[in-house]
Amino acid sequence: MIADFLNSKSSKAKEFRVYNITEFDTSNDKYYFSILRETKIFPSLSDTINGVAKTYFPTKFVEKNNRLFLWGYADKNNLISSELVKKLQNYDIVDSLFYNVKEGTIPKNSEEIILTDDNQEATNYFVCKSDITHYAKIINNKVIKSRNYPELNCD
Numbered sequence: 840m841i842a843d844f845l846n847s848k849s850s851k852a853k854e855f856r857v858y859n860i861t862e863f864d865t866s867n868d869k870y871y872f873s874i875l876r877e878t879k880i881f882p883s884l885s886d887t888i889n890g891v892a893k894t895y896f897p898t899k900f901v902e903k904n905n906r907l908f909l910w911g912y913a914d915k916n917n918l919i920s921s922e923l924v925k926k927l928q929n930y931d932i933v934d935s936l937f938y939n940v941k942e943g944t945i946p947k948n949s950e951e952i953i954l955t956d957d958n959q960e961a962t963n964y965f966v967c968k969s970d971i972t973h974y975a976k977i978i979n980n981k982v983i984k985s986r987n988y989p990e991l992n993c994d
Contacts, residue, residue: 840964843976844874845904847962857930859897860910868968868993871983875961877909879934880927888921900926907932967993 844858859877862870883893897909898917907930911917927933963983966974975989 840872840874840966840974841901841903841908843964843974844962845906847976856905857907857909857932860908862910869991870964870966870968871988872964872966873961874908874964876959877932880932881934886919888924889918891915892919898923902926965989965991967991969993
C-alpha cells in the first residue's frame, strides 16, 4: 500500500513529508485504509514515553523515500516509544500547544483553534485480507460510505 502510494502519479506523495494511515471499518474479507497528510501532532501534558497517550498519538511508523508514515493508537499494548518521538521531532511534526497554554505563553482558548483541512485529499485502499496484492484505490476528499465501497472479489 505504501509502495503504491509513493509510486502513484495521482497521489500527493511528492508534496508532503508526513502521512497518517487510518484503518476504517473492515469486513470479514477486506481492510479499508486511508492515507492522509499529517500536519501536526498535539500531545497532551500527560503523554509520556513508554506511556499510553491521552489524546491521538501514533504508535507505529515506517520511513520510506524520505516520507514518514504513522499509524496506530497508544493503548496498553502499544505505548509511545522514544524511537517514534525522535522521528517525529526530526520531521518537526510535534506541536507544544497544550504545554504553551499551561505555561501561559499563549492564551488559554488557543486549543480551540486547532484547524483541520476537511477538504484535503486522501488515498483510500480496499485490500483483500487473503491476498494483500489484490486491492482497489479511490482518491478523493470525502469519507467513503460503505455502500460506495468498490467491488472487490476476495475469494
